[in-house]
Amino acid sequence: MPGPGASDAQSDPGARDPVLEVEGISVSLGGREVLGEVSFYLLPGQLTGLIGPNGAGKTTLMRVILGLQAPTAGRVTLAGRPHSSGRRPAGYVPQKVVLDPDMPMRARDLVALGIDGHRFGIPLPSRSRRQAVEEMLEAVDALHLADQRVGRLSGGEQQRVLIAHALVSRPSIILLDEPLASLDLRSEQEVVSLLARIAERQKIAVLISAHEMNPLLPVMDRIVYVAGGRAASGTTEEVVTTEVLSSLYGQHVDVLHVHDRIVVVAGADPGREPRSGA
Amino acid sequence: MFSGFMMNTWIVASIVALVAGVVGFFTVLRGSAFVAHAVPQGAFAGAAAASLLGMNTLLGLGVFALAAGLGIGVLGRSGRHDVVTALALVVMLGLGALFLSRSVEYAPEIYSLLFGEVLGVSRSQVAPTSVLALVCIAGVLLVYRPLMTVSVVPEIAEARGLSVYRMEMLFLVLVALATSMTVPVVGALLMFSLMIGPAAAARSLTDRPLVAMTLSVVLALLTVWLAIAASYLSNWPVGFFVGALGALSYGMARGWLFLRKPLTRSGAITPGGALGT
Amino acid sequence: MGQMSTLVFAPGFFHSGAVGVAVAVGGAVAVVSACVGVFTVIRGQSFAGHALSDVATTGGSGAFVLGVSPLTGYVVLGLAAAAAMDLVGIQRARGRDVATGIVLGAGLGLSALFLYFDTTMRATTGATMTILFGSMFAISSSTIPLIAVLAAVALGVTALVYRPLMLSSLDQEIARAAGVPVRLVGVLYLLGLAIAVALSAVTIGAILSTALLVGPAATALRISRRPATALALASLIGVGSVWLGIVLAYDSFYWPPRGHGWPVSFFVVTLVFVFYLFTEARVLHRLARSRAALARLAARFAVHRQARIQAGG
Numbered sequence: 001m002p003g004p005g006a007s008d009a010q011s012d013p014g015a016r017d018p019v020l021e022v023e024g025i026s027v028s029l030g031g032r033e034v035l036g037e038v039s040f041y042l043l044p045g046q047l048t049g050l051i052g053p054n055g056a057g058k059t060t061l062m063r064v065i066l067g068l069q070a071p072t073a074g075r076v077t078l079a080g081r082p083h084s085s086g087r088r089p090a091g092y093v094p095q096k097v098v099l100d101p102d103m104p105m106r107a108r109d110l111v112a113l114g115i116d117g118h119r120f121g122i123p124l125p126s127r128s129r130r131q132a133v134e135e136m137l138e139a140v141d142a143l144h145l146a147d148q149r150v151g152r153l154s155g156g157e158q159q160r161v162l163i164a165h166a167l168v169s170r171p172s173i174i175l176l177d178e179p180l181a182s183l184d185l186r187s188e189q190e191v192v193s194l195l196a197r198i199a200e201r202q203k204i205a206v207l208i209s210a211h212e213m214n215p216l217l218p219v220m221d222r223i224v225y226v227a228g229g230r231a232a233s234g235t236t237e238e239v240v241t242t243e244v245l246s247s248l249y250g251q252h253v254d255v256l257h258v259h260d261r262i263v264v265v266a267g268a269d270p271g272r273e274p275r276s277g278a
Numbered sequence: 279m280f281s282g283f284m285m286n287t288w289i290v291a292s293i294v295a296l297v298a299g300v301v302g303f304f305t306v307l308r309g310s311a312f313v314a315h316a317v318p319q320g321a322f323a324g325a326a327a328a329s330l331l332g333m334n335t336l337l338g339l340g341v342f343a344l345a346a347g348l349g350i351g352v353l354g355r356s357g358r359h360d361v362v363t364a365l366a367l368v369v370m371l372g373l374g375a376l377f378l379s380r381s382v383e384y385a386p387e388i389y390s391l392l393f394g395e396v397l398g399v400s401r402s403q404v405a406p407t408s409v410l411a412l413v414c415i416a417g418v419l420l421v422y423r424p425l426m427t428v429s430v431v432p433e434i435a436e437a438r439g440l441s442v443y444r445m446e447m448l449f450l451v452l453v454a455l456a457t458s459m460t461v462p463v464v465g466a467l468l469m470f471s472l473m474i475g476p477a478a479a480a481r482s483l484t485d486r487p488l489v490a491m492t493l494s495v496v497l498a499l500l501t502v503w504l505a506i507a508a509s510y511l512s513n514w515p516v517g518f519f520v521g522a523l524g525a526l527s528y529g530m531a532r533g534w535l536f537l538r539k540p541l542t543r544s545g546a547i548t549p550g551g552a553l554g555t
Numbered sequence: 556m557g558q559m560s561t562l563v564f565a566p567g568f569f570h571s572g573a574v575g576v577a578v579a580v581g582g583a584v585a586v587v588s589a590c591v592g593v594f595t596v597i598r599g600q601s602f603a604g605h606a607l608s609d610v611a612t613t614g615g616s617g618a619f620v621l622g623v624s625p626l627t628g629y630v631v632l633g634l635a636a637a638a639a640m641d642l643v644g645i646q647r648a649r650g651r652d653v654a655t656g657i658v659l660g661a662g663l664g665l666s667a668l669f670l671y672f673d674t675t676m677r678a679t680t681g682a683t684m685t686i687l688f689g690s691m692f693a694i695s696s697s698t699i700p701l702i703a704v705l706a707a708v709a710l711g712v713t714a715l716v717y718r719p720l721m722l723s724s725l726d727q728e729i730a731r732a733a734g735v736p737v738r739l740v741g742v743l744y745l746l747g748l749a750i751a752v753a754l755s756a757v758t759i760g761a762i763l764s765t766a767l768l769v770g771p772a773a774t775a776l777r778i779s780r781r782p783a784t785a786l787a788l789a790s791l792i793g794v795g796s797v798w799l800g801i802v803l804a805y806d807s808f809y810w811p812p813r814g815h816g817w818p819v820s821f822f823v824v825t826l827v828f829v830f831y832l833f834t835e836a837r838v839l840h841r842l843a844r845s846r847a848a849l850a851r852l853a854a855r856f857a858v859h860r861q862a863r864i865q866a867g868g
Contacts, residue, residue: 066436066437067437067439068436068437090437092433092434092437092438093434094431094433094434094437097431097433097434099430099431100309102481102482102653103307103430103481104307104480104481104484104485104486104487104489104490105430105485105487106485106486109486109487110430110431113423113426113427113430113431116423117423117424117426117427117435117438117440118423118424118427118435118438118439118440119423119424120420120421120422120423120424121419121420121422121423122419122422122423122488123422123423123488147485148485149485162431162434165431165434166434306653309652309653310652311602311652311653311655311656312601312602312605312652312655312656314656315602315605315656315659353835356835357773357777357831357835358596358599358601358773360599360600360601360602361596361601361769361773363601363602364601364602364604364605364765364766364768364769364770365766365769365770365773365827365828365831367605367765368763368765368766368769368770368824368827368828369766369824369825369828371763371824372763372766372820372821372823372824372825372828373821375760375763375818375820375821376817376818376821379816379817379818379821392667465667467609467663467666467667468660468663468664468667470656470659470660470663471656471660471661471663471664474653474656474657474660475657475660478653478656478657514668514671515667515668515670515671517663517664517667517668518664518665518667518668518671519664520660520664521660521661521662521663521664521665521667522661522664522665524657524660524661524664525657525658525660525661525664528657
């Protein structure tokens, strides 16, 4: 199956312009360099996986893209323009969102805050906003949850509502920090295919961070692999190889292909390197 | 009960309830009950200072309420929020103790500042209370959406360019404003009950944020009216009735939620039935 | 030397019975509050601690109505409020500040009523001030045995549950998995808390007792990360604040205008807060130092790179 980005490129060559470029980003936290010289770009309609072990700096990288963390070097260009503190065209779904079950707020209220939650004044009833909210809830298969208290939904349901919240302002990019952590296998597959569908239909760039790449393999157009404070980007075939990952980790690692899954193992004997044609 | 001087009481108390309901809604939403308790008590020290210096009580209340609110906000950046709130509170009260010990006529005055003297509202209090209430409610309505976003999903709000810290400071200023107008009427200790009880009850009764805010105002009004009537008839302090009614309405709302819960549960289309505990 | 000591300790300080009682009781209470307070701060229950002390006011004012000793009122109502808080679920993190607030609001309403009865029926005008702000110099020596017993009980309970309490304060799930009866430990801790609050209500007043509970513990926990050290440090800061407060309050009788002392509670609370601010300054200082070090490092790095570029070019 060709990636959704590839088919877009054929019908509309203009869509190939990156919506986000990260150039030579370095970040130091507390005197320690967390990320060094990280560069990659995101294309509209494509789903990119930001993969790396826990603590590799995935969240930090997302915070830099969102403008919440100042890099010590490098720059982020959004839609061809340098990063500004004004309106940010990126939707964001953080890793841990705690929603109080006692909070009087329905799923539709939370999504509506995604449209105009930064504006002053109380929300007046508006048909267009109601419509936008319901369309977006429909798009994430959560229309039936619209009138339920958001704090009482299950983790997977809350995840979908938060994705609708992030998408409803029609951003050109959406960043999801570990959306698959703490989901069961079925919800995991649902969320992954949902995100691939959204990338394709809404022509937006989707960046998903995960410490496990396998659930994303069927839908991922490109991968940014972060390890040892550095990153490599490209297609999965280009990046997830013994050579590239060994140089990122700074030690020998093996990339094993087991059925349709990829396993990265540290410290195996380089002589007995099984290579399967993926 | 509705004679000339009592009319002032009814008007001012209704305005107070309106503000307590609106600000209380956000207080409960944000889980800031402790702050809502600390700021009025801190403001009490300001009233003591004002009476010592022979100034307007309202001015003393306002200055100290602001100082308490902003102090909590600033120190809360580096320290634990609840710890900082507790410390700001006791420092203000310590100052209050000092001012009271210097002042000559304290006993009845301190009692009414702490527990309210709703039956003694004068005509001159009506105008300043109304103005402060207008400012306070306009302020809340103006920042309703950003404050809501910051309270519900702070991480996302930051990513959208809203400053959580600045909104927090703004909220504390609103609490301080609400406090300085309500303390002379219901008293420092019970202003808190009026902000928490109705708002906490309201959120058990509805799922909609704006309806919850409206309900919280309605319940606050009912609480105050019933409390004044009861206080007038029994001659017992109004604060007792405000506290008791606050707890009562909260208990009844929890009971209602408990009875209603099985309905929403069976009506919910939740695959796997995984509801939050 | 003699002159020096009269400068610090006003005449008669060491011969006053009231001062002796205040020093002994204040010191003991400070230690109990500090030890229990360390757990209060770790568990994030400062509000509950404060609410207990405010509800203790209800007990104090009720005791005046009934004509029994305020300490009895503090302890009885404190324990009742602790039980009520456990029932409405303050052990859970979620929604507990509202639950605490409701108990607190109801308690305050009751104390308004009791104080009203105090003033109307028994004409004890000083009751309000004594209950709210304490009167360390007016502790009668006959209550000392009771205070000593209560202090011993509170410290004993804390020592008994020290390890399981520490574990369940850090993470309830881990504690439960390790076989700790989390609920029971929580209730025992609330018992200790109620007693500590009642004791400090007698010394510096019900609504100020939070200062002794939270202040020294929070300060100690910012300086030391080791629980045992924090306990010792908190006790030290608590006792220091109380004793220094007593000295200053006693001296203040001789400050202008003469013959009108400043309240002890004011000094104690202010000292506690000043100690806390010291740690704030320390944290800020450390932050500034690390920033400066970073800037120096960056500057050195820039110079180094400049030199390399020049050498290369």
